[in-house]
Amino acid sequence: PNLYAFPKHIMLGEPNIQYGPLPPKYRHQFYPSPAVSRHKTEVNTAIGMLNRLKLMIGNFDPGEVDVIKITPSKDYDKPLEERAIPFYYQNIKLLSPEWSYRKALKANDKLNLSYHGDLYPQPVGDETLNPLDYSIDEYNFFRIEGHIGKDYKTAFKALNDLKNQKGVPIDLVAVRLGDQKLSDINLDDFDCQFEDLNTMLRAFQVEINCVLGDGSSFFSGFTAKPATPHVNLERYIAAEGQPQWSINESVIKNAFNAAKLNQDVAEPAKAVPALNFCDRFINPVYEINRTVKLKMDTNADSFGKYYLKAMDTEGLSVDEFTEKARSFAAGDADLSRLDENERYVVFEYPTQIIGHLNFMQRFIPGTLNEINQQFITGYRDFSQSFCKRLAIMRTRLERYFRTGNYTSRGFESAYMNMIDRLEKLCCGNEKLEVVMREIERRKTLILQSLSFANYAERHPGLEHKAGTHRGGTFVIVYAGAPDNTKVQTAFSNLSPGKLDVAAGFTKGNLASQYKDIDSFALYVVSNDDTI
Numbered sequence: 001p002n003l004y005a006f007p008k009h010i011m012l013g014e015p016n017i018q019y020g021p022l023p024p025k026y027r028h029q030f031y032p033s034p035a036v037s038r039h040k041t042e043v044n045t046a047i048g049m050l051n052r053l054k055l056m057i058g059n060f061d062p063g064e065v066d067v068i069k070i071t072p073s074k075d076y077d078k079p080l081e082e083r084a085i086p087f088y089y090q091n092i093k094l095l096s097p098e099w100s101y102r103k104a105l106k107a108n109d110k111l112n113l114s115y116h117g118d119l120y121p122q123p124v125g126d127e128t129l130n131p132l133d134y135s136i137d138e139y140n141f142f143r144i145e146g147h148i149g150k151d152y153k154t155a156f157k158a159l160n161d162l163k164n165q166k167g168v169p170i171d172l173v174a175v176r177l178g179d180q181k182l183s184d185i186n187l188d189d190f191d192c193q194f195e196d197l198n199t200m201l202r203a204f205q206v207e208i209n210c211v212l213g214d215g216s217s218f219f220s221g222f223t224a225k226p227a228t229p230h231v232n233l234e235r236y237i238a239a240e241g242q243p244q245w246s247i248n249e250s251v252i253k254n255a256f257n258a259a260k261l262n263q264d265v266a267e268p269a270k271a272v273p274a275l276n277f278c279d280r281f282i283n284p285v286y287e288i289n290r291t292v293k294l295k296m297d298t299n300a301d302s303f304g305k306y307y308l309k310a311m312d313t314e315g316l317s318v319d320e321f322t323e324k325a326r327s328f329a330a331g332d333a334d335l336s337r338l339d340e341n342e343r344y345v346v347f348e349y350p351t352q353i354i355g356h357l358n359f360m361q362r363f364i365p366g367t368l369n370e371i372n373q374q375f376i377t378g379y380r381d382f383s384q385s386f387c388k389r390l391a392i393m394r395t396r397l398e399r400y401f402r403t404g405n406y407t408s409r410g411f412e413s414a415y416m417n418m419i420d421r422l423e424k425l426c427c428g429n430e431k432l433e434v435v436m437r438e439i440e441r442r443k444t445l446i447l448q449s450l451s452f453a454n455y456a457e458r459h460p461g462l463e464h465k466a467g468t469h470r471g472g473t474f475v476i477v478y479a480g481a482p483d484n485t486k487v488q489t490a491f492s493n494l495s496p497g498k499l500d501v502a503a504g505f506t507k508g509n510l511a512s513q514y515k516d517i518d519s520f521a522l523y524v525v526s527n528d529d530t531i
Contacts, residue, residue: 044101045101048098048101048104049101051098052080052095052098052099055089055091055094055095055098056089056095058091059089059090059091059094059095060088060089061088061089061090062088062148063088064148064149064150065087065115065145065146066146067146068144068145068146068147068150068155068158068159068162069087069115069144069145069146069162070132070142070143070144070159070162070163070166070168070467071084071113071114071115071131071142071143071145071467072084072113072131072132072136072139072141072142072143073113073139073141073142073143073467074139074140074141075140075141075469076141076465080099081099081100081101081102081103082100083141084112084113084114084115084143085099085112085113085114085115085116086114086115086143086145086466087114087115087116087143087145087146089116090116092114092116092117092119092120093119093120093121096109096110096112096114096120097109099112100112110124110125110128111125111127111128112128113128113131114128115143115145115146117129132166132168133166136168139470140469140470141465141467141468141469141470142168142170142467142468142469142470143466143467144159144466144467144468144474145466145467147159147476152174152476152478155476156172156174156476159172159474159476160172169470169471170468170470170471170472170473170474171472171473171474172473172474172476173455173473173474173475173476174475174476174477174478175451175452175455175475175476175477175478176451176452176477176478176479177452177477177478177479177524193442193446194368194439194442197368197435197438197439198368200435201365201367201368201371201435204364204428204431204432204435205364205365208364208425208428209291209364211421211422211424211425212291212292212295212357212360212361212425213291213292213294213295214295214418214421215292215353215354215357215418215421215422216291216292216293216295216296216297216354216357217295217296217297218232218297218414218415218418219350219353219354219357219418220296220297220298220302220303220304220307220308220350220354221297221299221302221304222302222303222346222347222350222411223299223301223302223303223334223346224303224332224334224335224337224338224346224347225301225334228301229346229409229410229411230346230409230410230411231297231299231301231302232411232414233409233410233411290361291361292311292354292357292358292361293308293311293358296308296311303325303329303335303346303347303350303351306325306328306329306332307321307325307351307354309324309328310324310325310328311358316355316358316359317359318352318355318356318358318359319355321351321354321355321358321359322351322352322355325351325354325355326351329347335347341400345397345400345415349393349397352389353390353393353422356386356389357422359382360382360383360386360425363375363378363379363382363383363428363429365432368435368439371432371435371436371439372436373436375432376429376432376433376436379428379429379432380429383425383426383428383429384426386422386425386426387423387425387426390419390422390423391423393419394416394419394420397415397416397419398416452477455475459475462475479524
């Protein structure tokens with residue numbers, strides 16, 4: 001009713017006065033009767049909120065916990081009773097009945113989602129224990145807890161696996177306190193930024209392996225037979241009864257089958273799994289350190305059979321390989337009948353070349369992570385030494401082939417051309433240096449995004465909320481080198497707001513040693529590897 005309809009209903013004011021448009025002094029508004037109002041419920045709700053506040057203060061303990069969990073909740077624009085109970089409230093059995101008066105009236109207090117939901121009095125419903133297994137449409141915020149104090153890589157992997165398994169609609173990123181280093185970055189964590197360089201590396205692998213394979217096939221095909229000094233001479237000439245000059249499909253097929261037969265003898269065929277090369281997420285595995293052996297010519301008359309036997313021992317140096325090949329060929333009667341010139345042309349030089357090719361395989365990087373300055377320096381030093389040897393071989397062979405008493409045997413042009421092809425291996429280290437410089441340039445750019453100071457500068461909307469909203473980014477902050485780090489705290493990349501870097505204080509020594517944010521900041525910057 002109108003407040004002025006019953007002026008004496010609640011409290012008398014001054015008597016015998018004329019009431020005007022405003023109430024007289026000392027006369028307050030109308031109080032309805034508790035019998036017809038909701039005041040009793042509101043008073044009980046207020047009492048519950050006071051009890052909850054007392055329990056929150058008394059049971060606050062932000063210590064480390066063992067299990068990493070993601071708990072659906074409501075964002076901070078919703079009342080506290082509608083949000084999940086954080087992990088740092090320990091006595092959950094007492095706090096849960098006071099968390100939501102509405103749920104407590106219906107004895108549904110065990111439906112309050114919480115990190116410690118498994119500590120509720122039994123029985124506890126599965127929708128409380130495993131809320132991510134049920135519909136999360138009503139939740140617009142996700143509390144992320146249990147990662148503080150854990151190793152950064154372990155915590156990040158566990159969170160990422162949980163996010164993917166349960167389909168939680170959030171993103172994760174980790175940034176570091178202090179300065180980052182190029183060595184801190186694992187390229188596997190940034191596939192998208194290096195996919196084009198991976199393509200360049202695979203092209204480099206194919207190119208170098210092609211040269212190595214062709215060199216292995218050619219220089220392992222020499223024999224000590226006067227009539228057939230090289231097995232390829234027989235493989236590509238016209239057979240008896242065929243036209244001398246015409247090249248038909250049968251000739252090509254026979255030559256191909258003969259070459260493939262030798263490779264199958266060197267290495268039995270393996271089943272290759274079917275790969276969808278149109279899928280950009282599938283990269284075929286490229287086997288290294290096998291090309292020279294796989295392409296070896298193992299004809300019964302060729303010296304390739306000795307080279308193949310020497311390669312049964314892994315990791316041989318050039319000199320070790322050469323000595324083994326010589327020892328295996330020591331009993332070859334045809335080889336012993338050759339003079340010194342012939343022996344060097346068909347056996348000694350080819351053996352040295354095969355040994356260098358076999359050793360050079362280790363300088364073909366399998367992944368981008370293997371490319372570093374030490375790797376490239378080793379490649380450069382070895383390849384330059386090999387190419388100097390090839391130049392000397394080419395000069396001496398050309399002079400020998402041009403002598404008046406030398407009779408051409410058909411392989412001389414191919415011999416010299418193959419040496420020219422092998423000299424292209426000398427430029428491989430320069431290609432890898434280009435790739436390495438580009439890797440370091442991109443790493444530097446990535447470093448700028450992984451440093452917490454730079455990240456916070458570019459994302460002024462960082463807020464400390466112990467989680468992130470639907471579609472948001474959860475930012476994990478760690479300190480020290482990645483191989484020995486623990487998570488300091490975490491932020492949510494939300495709408496523009498104030499960045500609270502004081503969060504992350506823990507109960508105990510930290511509170512007594514660092515009484516303000518300045519002393520804590522001084523401790524962090526002066527103890528980079530200490531958590």
